[in-house]
Amino acid sequence: MSSLVIKGGRLVEPTGERFADVVVEQGIVTSIGPSLDGDRTLDASGCVVGPGLVDLGCAINEPGLEEIERLVETAEAAALGGFTALLVAPEAFSVDSAAEVDALAELAHRTGPVEMLPLGSATHRREGARLASMGELVDAGVRCIGDLPDPIGDDLLARRVFEYSRPFGLTVFDQPLNRSLAAGGHLHEGEWSSRLGIAGEPAEAEHLAVMRDISLVGLTGASVHLQLISSASSVAMVEAARSQGLAVTASVSAAHLTLTDAACAGFDPSTKLAPPLRAEPDRQALVDGVTRGVISAVVSGHRPRSIDAKDDTFDQSPPGAHGLEVAMALTLEALGGDVAAMHRSMSWNPSVIAGVEDRHGASIEVGRPANICVIDPNEAWTVDARTFVGSGAVSPVHGRQLNGRVRHTLCSGVPVVVDGDHRSAPPSPIPRPHLVAIPPADPASDSTSDLPDRPPSKSPQPNEEK
């Protein structure tokens, strides 16, 4: 097979940056050093070469709501955004069993080489009543569970989920929200909700839930990831919990690092998010939290909705917007252009939380799978949501000038994005250790056919192949 060299870029590592070329063969990084060559060259001059981004917070609409966004579109958007792996939370679907893990893997497999990892349910069918079949999910390779985008509402059930998850080493994801106190607010309760005359959700609705989760971690010893915190007090509570040695991590969305509730002044539903954008002191606390590592991960918050639904009045629109294609640039800007800090919160840390650091998100080293993104940190561009992948993309930063754009993305060595354009790529096999008969020490074989020894599929073949 031919080799590919990423030439002229600066390799970013936790210790710093250095100029180095990277050669990729058969999906693996085979050498790193100055002045290397290959059969094919990807120009990385002026760019930073780093591990592909890992998104812990991406909602998918297929199966069930394909008319909003097809999985293949999510995969394309992800690659354009520099992501090589996504932890996906299905909007119209729940991952309660091995069969569903497989079904999702099969669908994802056909979209291309961006890896999609399922967020298993925490409660059966995400209904918030009974525990999900965690043992089965773990056997199927699931490492993280949660009822996202819903919070685990019932306190006693949350305790049970945390307790039961512990021996399996699962990380429980919770999007902290006390629904009762939230009282159906559409916007952060504060100066802007007051002025605009829209029911607001007080930050305290999040604080109560964060407090509950942290207390239960103390009680049960579970590992919990608080997804999408949005307020200064939440950051402070997470910091206190971590300093006590509790296994608590947290994430924030890229949009929340950039925008505040003032962005909602024009009643544009593209700025309606969940959790809502909060006030400037909150935003600064979130940026500070990411910078100091209190907040481990920045996520895309990608949650596309039907274009008609987002074209309604503010209160009638569902919260959510596109996030994959802008997350990296927003984070880079919020972190003052510090590429290493961006990779820490979008590659290194999330890969550990998702449990995929053996192949995604960790430093580029010889012998590792080539999941790489090449970023030009100085490329200036204007966000045009109409050009985003998927019909009717809506973004709260539409029209904004950003610096920093993905030049190339490689997934398992396949250049899926070249010079900022998405290229079709055949799906490369994804590791399914619970299914394959061959030893799991061979995680990324270069076979272009379907996985060996796979039992006949029960799910129908999709009509389209990319």
Add this chain to the structure above:
Amino acid sequence: MTEPGNGLASPTTQVSHLIDIEGLGTEGLQQMLSLTDHFVEVTKRKIPKVPALRGRTVVWLFYEDSTRTRLSFESAARRLSADTLNFSVSSSSVNKGESLHDTVSTICAMGVDCIVVRHRSSGAPARIADWVDPLGISVVNAGDGWHQHPTQALLDCYTLRSKLGSLEGRRIGIIGDVKHSRVARSQVDAYRLLGAEVVLVAPPTLLPPAVETWGVELADSLDDVLGELDVVGLLRMQNERMDDALVPSIADYTATYGLTVERAACLAPGAVITHPGPINRGVEIAPEVADDPRCLALSQVANGVPVRMAVLYRLLGSGLDFPVDR
């Protein structure tokens, strides 16, 4: 009028929509009130009609029932010789689940100049203005959710100015459910732009969040401030507030915040009372006080028509939204 060619006649003062008071600004607000004087004169004529908006079409897009406001606007439009169309919520495809955007597109396709909107969602007129602005169609907010009711505030300002003269330095109290009131939000903006001091009086559950950013004073009890108010601005108290655990009972509300006969006797000399209507007799105001000459509710209604004539004329007839280069 010493200096023609000033802001009033300048074609660069583009006013395409009336969505909120803030967008009008002090100058726009003063201008609208001055313009109203002209239309008051028109309404007093034997033939209270001018051909100013002949050939223009104004559409009522009322998603919330409101006969009073709509009729006031209707009267205003007719007195300007404009044609009107009614898209009210009970008829038409509004009820068949057609989206707001589709309804608006349908209306635009019929060839209209102005859409007057009342909607229960805050921000609906702003969204509509975004959609129709490129078509040169004007939008007037006739009340959106809890957000704004600018023409109500304009007629309140006009009525108070007619009665009290300049509002500069006046103390105006707004009493009642401020949190859910679009009238209150518009009034606070307008009174402050005219230099008045505003005092809000409401149970804590009916105050808006972050009200300390509004630039108003707060009073816990009506009795504390009653004697120093030049204007007692009452808001309607709705039954639903009791169900939502916002007030214990209507009777309890009236006892603490209602303008009873006893309280009315404590008003400063020359103080007046306003109410946007319809009045809940016996709730926010005692029946006898509602009929007191100090209560300006009927004048407010009367002034509603010339105020709305001024608004429609300013947006559609005054030619001020046309560019210089013709």
Add this chain to the structure above:
Amino acid sequence: MAERERRLNPPWGGTYVPRTSVMDSDEMKRAVRRMAHEIIERNPDSADVVLIGLQTGGVTLAGRISQVLGEIDGLEPDLGTLDVAFYRDDIGLRPVLPQEVTDINMPLDGRVVILVDDVLFTGRTIRAAMDAISDYGRPRAIQLAVMIDRGHRELPIRPDYVGKNIPTARAEVVDVTEDGVTLGEVQNK
């Protein structure tokens, strides 16, 4: 008149710069006296007459004519003011906010209304004024008194009483003040 022109013609705004003097204040006074005599000659019963000054240029003139009529006849006729902003046929094309309030608080039916303006130009203002007057009542006759007729009529309107006829170029501007009449131009800001 320069005021209205400045408001109504592009480039809007700007300042008036006089070039030639057409009448001084003495000449204007004599013209007012003459027009007053002409009015009495034509309308012997001054109780019959209502003077309506058009905002803003015609108001002062109407006041002066009324005063002189009072000196001659012993009785000042009824006086009103009219702003024609709402009756203009070019609404939407030119900036027209009314400047002063209309005040016509006397009956007009069966009487002679004399519209008074400082400058007669295209005639559109007078046409609008006639429309407005018809909304107030039905006068027996409408006559027109102007200090300056500058030509360039676009409608079949003619004055009954004129202070002075001045041929002008279309782009020129006529300005009538207490101190006299000048011909000039409006300059951009």
